[in-house]
Amino acid sequence: GLMWLQHGGNLRHTTEQNDGVSRYGWLMHDGENFGVQEIRDEGLVLRTEFVKQPGGDHGGDWSWRVTVKMEGKGPAPLLSIFFYVATDGQGTLRPVLENGTRLAAVAGTAEELGDFTLTFLPPTGEGGEGPKYASYNFLAAAVPGLHRLTDLVRQSLRESSVFSPPGRPRRRFFGVSSTGGLPGEPPRGQLLLHQVTLEPPA
Secondary structure (H helix, E strand, O other), X not given: OEEEEEOOOOXXXXXXXXXXXXXXXXXXXXXXXXXXXXXXXOOEEEEEEEEEEOOOOOOOEEEEEEEEEEOOOOOOOOEEEEEEEEOOOOOEEEEEEEOOOEEEEEEXXXXXXXXXXXXXXXXXXXXXXXXXXXXXXXXXXXXOOHHHHHHHHHHHEEEEEEEOOOOOOOEEEEEEOOEEOOOOOOOOEEEEEEEEEEOOOO
């Protein structure tokens, strides 16, 4: 799944007509093998694209790309994109960390998929050219149900992370703590979340 946060704004997980998102929808898709979706949220243009390569015993391989840019001119706010994988009562997830802070992949097992790996590539600049500076945080938590994911992520955010691109001013931002949960609620599943914080475009 996907969530996003323009620092200074609200954490977004769904797009509802009454939550201030100006426009969202599919630009093209075939309902099965590919799709392009665009979301416009307070000057942010977020585009998700997926393509499926059929094959194997469980439907094939998927590739997914997310691009972000700002409408108009002016300084870009810090933006966090949260990519997550969650179970709801069955299956297992294992984090694969790079340098102790970047969730490079999730290895898992699910009844519907068998064994799987979801890999997160580092961000690139607009148009795919060169690496893009980003800060990384990750969260591993037990969840009482998929309906509580937004609450769990919101509760785990702390304004203690620092975005410090080389030769540029340092800025504090809300990053997820590495472990968490919702107190008083029995766990039903597992969440692994990869937070990428950067300045658009990417």
